[in-house]
Amino acid sequence: MAIDPEVSRYHSKGGEQSRLTEAPSLERIRTQVLLNRYLPAPPARILDVGGASGVYAEGLAAAGYEVLLIDPVPLHVELASALDGVQARLGDARDLAEPDASADAVLLLGPLYHLLERDDRLQAFREARRVLRPGGVVLAAAISRYASSFDGFFRGLIDRPGFASIMTEDRRTGRHHNPGDQSQLFTTAYFHDARELADEVTESGLHLNAVLPVEGLLSWAPGITDRLRDPEQLEFILTWLESTESDPALLNAGSHLMAVAYA
Ligand SMILES: C[S@@+](CC[C@H](N)C(=O)[O-])C[C@H]1O[C@@H](n2cnc3c(N)ncnc32)[C@H](O)[C@@H]1O
Numbered sequence: 001m002a003i004d005p006e007v008s009r010y011h012s013k014g015g016e017q018s019r020l021t022e023a024p025s026l027e028r029i030r031t032q033v034l035l036n037r038y039l040p041a042p043p044a045r046i047l048d049v050g051g052a053s054g055v056y057a058e059g060l061a062a063a064g065y066e067v068l069l070i071d072p073v074p075l076h077v078e079l080a081s082a083l084d085g086v087q088a089r090l091g092d093a094r095d096l097a098e099p100d101a102s103a104d105a106v107l108l109l110g111p112l113y114h115l116l117e118r119d120d121r122l123q124a125f126r127e128a129r130r131v132l133r134p135g136g137v138v139l140a141a142a143i144s145r146y147a148s149s150f151d152g153f154f155r156g157l158i159d160r161p162g163f164a165s166i167m168t169e170d171r172r173t174g175r176h177h178n179p180g181d182q183s184q185l186f187t188t189a190y191f192h193d194a195r196e197l198a199d200e201v202t203e204s205g206l207h208l209n210a211v212l213p214v215e216g217l218l219s220w221a222p223g224i225t226d227r228l229r230d231p232e233q234l235e236f237i238l239t240w241l242e243s244t245e246s247d248p249a250l251l252n253a254g255s256h257l258m259a260v261a262y263a
Pocket residue numbers: 003007011016020049050051052053055070071072073076091092093094109110111113114115
């Protein structure tokens with residue numbers, strides 16, 4: 001199964017190796033909080049589908065999980081294979097070369113970003129459901145429908161030629177295309193509305209537990225990276241996110257969403 005050549009080219013440049021590790025990242029910290037909350041205790045078998053170079057897989061393996069990372073980009077598989085305790089293999093979320101009921105958890109922290117067709121996203125969820133043991137958990141990340149609008153207004157990208165029409169199209173259709181040489185921008189992607197993500201999970205036959213904000217409103221907070229370096233502020237931020245995560249009014253207002261569902 002082939003992925004979009006644009007997506008392959010973008011990820012083959014290796015940006016995922018440093019994206020979440022160069023500086024403290026609220027996306028990474030809060031995702032780890034959600035993994036800690038919902039994953040079964042180790043030892044358990046986790047498929048990290050779309051796991052890139054292993055930013056989460058490495059820590060999960062160190063924590064005692066059996067981790068198989070599956071990703072369509074050869075560079076990602078090569079880098080992840082070199083991590084202690086992580087097995088990695090080429091593959092696609094829509095067609096997992098794994099037996100039925102063979103995993104305790106499936107992470108989809110990336111594939112949904114790049115599946116523009118609803119049928120493809122449903123197929124990824126159905127595959128997750130197939131390979132999970134009954135009661136196994138899926139954690140699936142999506143990019144919010146307004147991500148590029150916020151980047152436009154809060155990070156000033158709207159001043160770049162062509163960006164206003166890109167973000168208008170993103171908001172209207174969810175389909176993010178980035179024509180021309182806008183190398184600093186994200187590649188071809190799908191941006192979800194929270195209700196749509198919930199519907200896709202349910203339609204695939206999984207049992208939806210929650211759709212949660214990952215970074216929530218704090219995606220856009222000035223100085224957030226520095227605040228994360230201070231343990232007291234970090235704790236306050238994580239408590240704030242947890243105490244507001246059930247407010248539906250805030251769901252679409254951050255960069256990423258996380259669906260939690262059971263087989
Ligand atoms: C933005 S990265 C996210 C990586 C990492 N899981 C994270 O949360 O930071 C998206 C990942 O999804 C992978 N991907 C793209 N299309 C995919 C597909 N159809 N099946 C599985 N993975 C896919 C990419 O190769 C890339 O590693």
